[in-house]
Amino acid sequence: MAAARQGGAPAAEALSDASAPATAEADTSVTASADTSADTAGATRRVAQGAPVPPSPQPNADGTALTTTASGLIDTSNAFFTPMGNGRSCASCHAENSGWSVTPNRLQQRFAVSAGADPVFRPVDGANSPNAPVATLDQKRVAYSMLLTKGLIRVGQAMPANAEFSLVRTDDPYGYASAKELSLFRRPLPSTNLKFVSTLMWDARETRTVAAGTAGASCILNANPALCYATVDSGLLTQASDAVRGHAEAARELTAAEQRAIVNFEAGLVTAQSTSATAGSLTDAGATGGPAALSAQAFYFGINDLEAGDYRTRATFNRNAMSMFGAWRNLDAPPRPAPGQRPPAQPAQATAQNVARASIARGEQLFNNRPFTINRVAGFTDQLRVPNRVTCSSCHSAPNAGSHSTPLLVDIGVADARFRTPDMPLYTLRNNVTGETVDTTDPGLALQTGRWRDIGRMKVPTLRGLAARAPYFHNGSQGDLAGVVRFYDRRFQIGLTQQEVADLSAFLRAL
Ligand code: HEC
Ligand code: HEC
Numbered sequence: 415m416a417a418a419r420q421g422g423a424p425a426a427e428a429l430s431d432a433s434a435p436a437t438a439e440a441d442t443s444v445t446a447s448a449d450t451s452a453d454t455a456g457a458t459r460r461v462a463q464g465a466p467v468p469p470s471p472q473p474n475a476d477g478t479a480l481t482t483t484a485s486g487l488i489d490t491s492n493a494f495f496t497p498m499g500n501g502r503s504c505a506s507c508h509a510e511n512s513g514w515s516v517t518p519n520r521l522q523q524r525f526a527v528s529a530g531a532d533p534v535f536r537p538v539d540g541a542n543s544p545n546a547p548v549a550t551l552d553q554k555r556v557a558y559s560m561l562l563t564k565g566l567i568r569v570g571q572a573m574p575a576n577a578e579f580s581l582v583r584t585d586d587p588y589g590y591a592s593a594k595e596l597s598l599f600r601r602p603l604p605s606t607n608l609k610f611v612s613t614l615m616w617d618a619r620e621t622r623t624v625a626a627g628t629a630g631a632s633c634i635l636n637a638n639p640a641l642c643y644a645t646v647d648s649g650l651l652t653q654a655s656d657a658v659r660g661h662a663e664a665a666r667e668l669t670a671a672e673q674r675a676i677v678n679f680e681a682g683l684v685t686a687q688s689t690s691a692t693a694g695s696l697t698d699a700g701a702t703g704g705p706a707a708l709s710a711q712a713f714y715f716g717i718n719d720l721e722a723g724d725y726r727t728r729a730t731f732n733r734n735a736m737s738m739f740g741a742w743r744n745l746d747a748p749p750r751p752a753p754g755q756r757p758p759a760q761p762a763q764a765t766a767q768n769v770a771r772a773s774i775a776r777g778e779q780l781f782n783n784r785p786f787t788i789n790r791v792a793g794f795t796d797q798l799r800v801p802n803r804v805t806c807s808s809c810h811s812a813p814n815a816g817s818h819s820t821p822l823l824v825d826i827g828v829a830d831a832r833f834r835t836p837d838m839p840l841y842t843l844r845n846n847v848t849g850e851t852v853d854t855t856d857p858g859l860a861l862q863t864g865r866w867r868d869i870g871r872m873k874v875p876t877l878r879g880l881a882a883r884a885p886y887f888h889n890g891s892q893g894d895l896a897g898v899v900r901f902y903d904r905r906f907q908i909g910l911t912q913q914e915v916a917d918l919s920a921f922l923r924a925l
Contacts, residue, residue, distance in 0.1 A: 464491045471688060472511045472882060476923040477696075479513055479882040480688035481606060482705040492679040493672045494605075499664035501533035504657065504676065507567065508605035513685060513882030515602045516565045525562060530554035534561070538663055539568045543590035543597070560837060564890035566599040567661075571617075577864035582851065583842035591839050598856045599838060600888050604879060606683035610713045610815035611646055613873040616888045617858050618823055620653040621646075632715035634820060635722040643715075643821060650677040684709040685879040690924050692770035693742075699771070700741025703924055707738070708814065708878060717819045718811050721798055734782045735807035736814060739775040739924070746772035770920065777921025781806040784918075786908040793824035793859075793871045806902075806918075809874045816877025816925070825870035827905055828887045829856040838889065843869065855889065881923045895922040 466487040471478035481488070494504045508514045516534070524532040530551055535558050537544045546557035560566040573581050573593040581593045591597040600616055612632075614620035624631045626640035633642040654676045658664045668676070688704040689695050696703030716725025723730045746764040751757045764772070788795060788802050794809070795802050809824065810816035827833070831853035834840050838855040845851070845866050852869055859871035872888050886892040892901055896919040903910045910918070 474882045476881040477689040477691045481685040483682045494676050494679045499662040500536050502662040506534045507602045513879040514604040514606040515883040518565050543588035569598040569600050570595040571861045574864040578866040579843040582844045586839040605680045606685040607876050608681050610817045613821040614649045616872045620649040687881050702738045711814050733807045735811050736778050739778045742771040742775035773917045773920040774924045777917040786906050818874040823859045823871040829854045829870045878925050895919045
């Protein structure tokens with residue numbers, strides 16, 4: 415856990431790419447919206463706020479992503495799209511064309527089109543420091559650099575009272591962070607596929623524990639003492655209010671009806687990649703990618719749980735969590751001759767499309783079955799009663815969603831000092847009892863619980879609609895999905911071949 419991070423790990427490894435993001439996105443929607451005014455929803459959608467519209471395929475670097483809803487329409491009159499307080503709406507940071515998050519490319523376009531006036535660019539948490547000067551366009555470009563280059567929002571969190579550790583050093587390139595408010599630069603988690611979520615926010619701060627027996631509470635099986643959580647729905651209601659007061663600096667609370675409407679809206683969204691530039695339709699030839707199959711996918715608290723098995727069926731944990739592309743296996747292999755027939759002298763060449771499909775299918779198999787050993791992963795290796803020999807699906811275990819069906823927050827090392835890039839603040843925390851210190855760019859769960867052993871722990875995010883919302887990890891440190899795979903490969907010395915890296919990232923791009 416945190417203590418072990420002081421020594422041990424290979425130090426000089428540069429896993430994260432400092433110059434990260436700015437992936438090339440095939441972007442038509444934003445150019446088309448060039449004439450929209452300062453309306454934030456309008457800047458991210460081609461339609462005016464107010465009209466219910468059918469979702470349309472949204473282009474990204476790897477093909478298109480598609481959102482579905484129960485009604486078949488996206489109701490842009492919902493309060494989700496209503497500008498509040500400082501002019502922002504939820505859609506300012508959760509945009510359909512960006513996988514219901516934001517991407518640097520489209521933010522740069524919004525900046526250019528609005529000369530920095532789009533309401534996403536607000537000092538409170540859009541700027542690197544709320545005190546940064548933003549009078550001129552050049553000043554704005556500097557002040558909003560984290561948002562423009564990596565799509566990062568500044569989440570301000572105070573040191574908790576009675577923490578087991580103290581903040582002994584703050585190295586903030588923007589001269590703002592302090593124990594009163596640490597600046598944590600984080601990616602907006604997508605406001606879609608929420609039906610697969612057990613934990614809200616990177617650090618679970620909107621996921622409340624409640625007493626056993628509380629109505630609607632979900633409890634960890636066989637936990638002693640009891641460990642129960644309030645419903646995700648109740649967390650979403652509070653989250654919506656907090657977002658309006660915080661991000662949108664609204665002077666009033668949302669009404670209960672507005673809260674309810676927003677949560678009903680976002681909880682009804684289902685998003686997935688639907689076509690691939692190389693593999694074509696992700697629902698073709700027996701594959702079950704895309705949002706339609708995802709919206710029919712079962713999920714409940716404890717489904718396919720790693721530790722206790724499935725809470726409802728009592729089946730043991732099934733590491734084959736992803737099962738969409740099995741029909742595409744071996745599509746690139748030459749067809750086998752029928753029994754008694756001789757193989758042709760020249761086997762037929764697989765089409766480029768079938769080669770791409772077979773790669774996605776291999777990636778799915780690797781995700782489910784390629785074992786590797788994890789070490790010093792706080793929240794996992796020190797707490798779960800399971801072996802440290804894992805697959806990707808050990809943590810990303812919710813079937814065909816890739817989230818974790820019970821709150822699991824683990825430190826895979828993304829915020830470690832050794833991966834710090836100069837644009838990130840660095841915090842030195844000292845254990846009040848042992849005097850030991852840890853350098854981190856984001857203490858994660860520890861800022862909520864005050865516990866030393868929780869430093870760096872983040873929630874396991876859902877893995878659908880990924881291609882629409884680069885860059886990745888809470889701090890946007892990986893510009894593309896191959897970078898994510900290489901991060902795991904080096905962090906845990908998995909020993910993936912180049913082909914395996916290509917296959918795994920092809921699979922992630924097809925989610
Ligand atoms: C200024 C940008 C911004 C605005 C505006 C904004 N959000 Fe967010 N949202 C974020 C960020 C950043 C996170 C992740 C923060 C964290 O985990 O610390 C997030 C997280 C979330 C999550 C958590 C998803 C998950 O998987 O845990 C939900 C749900 C959400 N936002 C909904 C909303 C709603 C609803 C509104 C409008 C009332 C809204 N957001 C407005 C930036 C924004
Ligand atoms: C020990 C648990 C664990 C294992 C094993 C694991 N992950 Fe993760 N994964 C996480 C956590 C936690 C995060 C968020 C980390 C952060 O941002 O700080 C994450 C983030 C990701 C993301 C980025 C998602 C986003 O929205 O930015 C991808 C992609 C991903 N993992 C893929 C994989 C793949 C592929 C494997 C197997 C090679 C794997 N994971 C194995 C826990 C795990």
